[in-house]
Amino acid sequence: MSEAAIDINAIERELRQMWQEQATHPEAGGQAVIRALTLNLIVRVPDDAWAEQVLAVAPALTAQHPNRTVLVIDRPGSATELQANVQALCTLTNAGRTQVCGEQVTISARGAPAGQLASLILPLLVPDLPVVLWAPGPQPFAQPLVQRLYRLCDRLIVDSTTFADPVRELAELAAFEQTANGAPAVSDLGWARLTPWRELTAQFFDTRPFLPHLHRIDEIVIEYVAGTHPNPVAALLFVGWLASCLKWTPLADAVGIEGETIQLYLRRPAVGVGPAAIRLVKVELRPVALAGVEGLVRLALRAVDNQQAEFVVELTGDSGYACTRATIAGANPIERTATIDHPALADLLNSELRLLSRDRTFAAALHLAGGLAQRLALP
Amino acid sequence: MATPVLDNPLRAGLRIGRTPEPCTMVIFGASGDLTSRKLVPALYNLARERRLPGGFSVVGFARRDWTDDYFRDLLREAVNANSRSGPVDPELWASFAQGIQYHRGSFDEADAYTSLAERLAAIDAERGTGGNRVFYLATPPEAYPTIIAQLGAHGLAHSNGWTRIIIEKPFGHDLASAQALNAEVLSVFREDQVYRIDHYLGKETVQNILIFRFANGIFEPIWNRSQIDHIQITVAETIGVEDRGGYYDTSGALRDMIQNHLMQLLCLVAMEPPALYDADAVRDEKVKVLRAVRPLSVSDTVRGQYGPGSASGRPVRGYREEKGVSPTSQTETYVALKLFIDNWRWAGVPFYLRSGKRLPRRVSEIAIQFKAAPTMIFADTPLNDLDPNVLAIKIQPDEGISLKFSSKTPGQPQIRPVTMDFRYGASFGVTSPEAYERLLLDCMLGDGTLFTRRDEVEASWALLTPILQAWAEGPPQPFPNYEAGSWGPAAADEFIARDGRSWRRL
């Protein structure tokens, strides 16, 4: 369809026809096809390379969250150019089972003003279903289309691992989340990638005798993959998470940079010495060179106050595994190997789509990490 | 002691549940079928999904002369063959297997328990298990009293951490024996340490019954005698007795299936909403259902035993020809029964239960049949041509829920039944964990909701024991009375037809 011919009614007609064809298709083998929509997903991508990535994960999304996807390829350019096409997305199932299908509308645009795009997208949304806007890539908040649409959405998903200026954009993300205050709810796929690290860390302290040490942490060292340009966002979010859970607050001059290493200083309540007493927690974030992985590599929590204890989670030589080790002075270290798969993009999205409202744990971690990022971003 | 939930500040907002504290699981009967087919694969999968803490340990107790290494290799093969996640992941297995030991001994040998106590203390010191223990009785039921008494005599029923015991089915073979076993268990352990397993409760769809009923507002108002005509609960198996003939011949379908699994399903569909979702509140409501069931008489039941026939197109033996079964056996391999729950919600609504072996399909479901529309206003369709609405809760093999209702045939005046289907697997696109995974984890976390409490077991036996007695005293049955591969005896069809109803075609 050319610009003039983009016609919402035509798209709707095509969608209806598509379902009728699906139902009578000989290859369906008499199987019922179920059109099951649980949400509207608007994806805004800056170019074709991103569009391909999105198309690659779409079937896995349909399998768990059958949806109407409106994929907008929002390329810059001077001449306005607009095209649309429609497609059914069915998940492959075992023979004899009902197929579950979702729908996908692709709008391919160049140089189109945000208002024009929005006027095409909005009538295509299925009524009474949640609307999720996913804006992968750098600088999501600078995109006019995102600015135009986010208020109409229930959830906005960004990915901090794709930020161009990570520390600055983290601060922006934090500010946005706070202002939005749940409308829309905000998700970061970079945060979702931390889930196994948070799980493995939290699990140490499900063990009754270890729990007291959690309140006496004095030192944290987090190593993360340096890559082409270091992105300390994951490490900052991890610190933000620990600090918000444990009621630590950043010092006034909380940040220092020594070469590549970021140093952070927070205060925590001191244990067993009166209500107002505090102690310092020293945090180091170190980029390390490591090929084939992304994100965190190793983290160590250390308590030196009173009884010495150390809790370490680190990737092992073989990819996909981490070793966890708890060492309490005077006892055998307790070690185990656990899986820590590099999660597929589709899994990360699926886990975020499962959330129905604002993720308060994330909001608290982000708020704290955002404060640290803001100080780091100062010249 | 039920463990108080630890206040781990890092738990808030994490998407998987808390992990149990490090503990040692002692499996009695570690060379048996259940250990290698279910228990160890379930534990391994829990470890694989990061649900078990570092330090978690297993001690296998059996009498064969095996070494730790031999035992580990055997279990590895068992996991390779039986795990839902496929062959073991070598890295993970290596870490998991470090925590596995083999303890040789006979169940009646006192020294074996002395050395077990020492071994457990050593594991506490080395692996940080802090005195926390689960004893799993995966043994023939005759061994339960011996093991329990020995554990008590060697001070193993209590420790400086927590101690729990899991008891497999069968829990008794009638009311008196169940009471006797309860008395034995409770002379050594407190009730809150005892976890009687019914693996049906570990199935996701079974748990979903409560969610479905009590997390949706639209069902509760129609879940009663004014809207429901009757309820059918079916658990059909295609297998025969396999190599459990010797055991089965002393048991039968009423003991093996109805007393536990079907009664549990009955409780879950019929119970009142508990005030909260906790172990005692849920089980209190279940017990109330069992106590409200009107006493059964033999005329409320139909028995069957399969003769030769076929299964999946192959000829198969009759029950009396199975290994370990008496050629004149009077044991039932099929039971159908009707019961009433005499309370305000259910008075007058019949519940039909049936379960059997060597039936044509493996299927478990609960079907709620609603009353028909009161009058027929559509002239072209006589009222008796209308199918009533049926809500079917399918437990296996295709877990899900379906609702049958009437709709107009396009372009024609007829009304046809259509089915609206919700498939668990298709909607969530993930495989459900095995029942044993959930149950083992719950026990380690100290959550007894999905286990059977003492009064529950006894109430169920109290209901069924008179039937067992009457059967035993009554005249011999003309067994076999159904062909393997058919839907049970003709008498069962007549039984329900007498009430003007019929079994669902499944």
Ligand SMILES: NC(=O)c1ccc[n+]([C@@H]2O[C@H](COP(=O)([O-])OP(=O)(O)OC[C@H]3O[C@@H](n4cnc5c(N)ncnc54)[C@H](OP(=O)(O)O)[C@@H]3O)[C@@H](O)[C@H]2O)c1
């Ligand atoms: N298998 C299942 O799928 C299944 C399902 C539900 C419930 N169950 C229940 O689970 C329990 C175990 O079933 P199973 O099929 O695993 O039984 P099994 O294969 O017969 O295993 C019994 C185990 O007990 C051991 N044992 C028996 N007497 C002993 C003694 N005096 N001293 C030491 N060890 C002794 C056996 O050791 P040896 O190797 O030395 O004989 C073997 O390890 C039963 O209560 C059964 O009803 C089983």
